[in-house]
Amino acid sequence: MKRRRKKRIPMNRSQMMQAVHSENTKPEVMVRRSLFKAGFRYKLHRHDLPGSPDLFILKYGVAVFVNGCFWHQHGCKFTSRPKSNPEFWNEKFMNNVVRDTKTNWALSLQGYRVATVWECSIKNDFEHTMELLKTFIKSDEETIEI
Numbered sequence: 001m002k003r004r005r006k007k008r009i010p011m012n013r014s015q016m017m018q019a020v021h022s023e024n025t026k027p028e029v030m031v032r033r034s035l036f037k038a039g040f041r042y043k044l045h046r047h048d049l050p051g052s053p054d055l056f057i058l059k060y061g062v063a064v065f066v067n068g069c070f071w072h073q074h075g076c077k078f079t080s081r082p083k084s085n086p087e088f089w090n091e092k093f094m095n096n097v098v099r100d101t102k103t104n105w106a107l108s109l110q111g112y113r114v115a116t117v118w119e120c121s122i123k124n125d126f127e128h129t130m131e132l133l134k135t136f137i138k139s140d141e142e143t144i145e146i
């Protein structure tokens with residue numbers, strides 16, 4: 001599980017390495033490899049863009065987020081809620097969901113297109129998920145959630 005979006009505080013080198021490491025989740029790496037194989041070139045974790053997208057495909061102006069269903073409260077079967085401390089978690093999850101919405105808006109306002117890929121889609125049918133994502137990237141659609 002990852003906590004992708006952090007407060008913008010200056011980090012020293014080793015903190016930076018840790019932060020980068022925690023961003024490279026397995027589903028994220030799978031998506032990345034598949035896109036690279038298909039010829040797409042991207043930048044990772046552009047901290048200068050809203051929400052620091054997991055991937056940013058410059059040629060198409062597409063930001064890709066690979067979202068963990070738990071942290072981003074997808075509402076699927078992987079979206080369990082911890083039993084202890086419900087208030088803490090409710091607030092935390094609410095903040096995450098609100099932040100995601102704001103991030104998507106901010107990117108759209110800057111003229112970028114946004115793809116949200118859920119962890120469960122990757123687990124359920126990786127090939128199909130990637131087909132949808134690749135088709136979206138080359139399209140002129142504004143946004144997609146897979």
Ligand SMILES: [Zn+2]
Nearest residue numbers: 069074076120
């Ligand atoms: Zn899900």
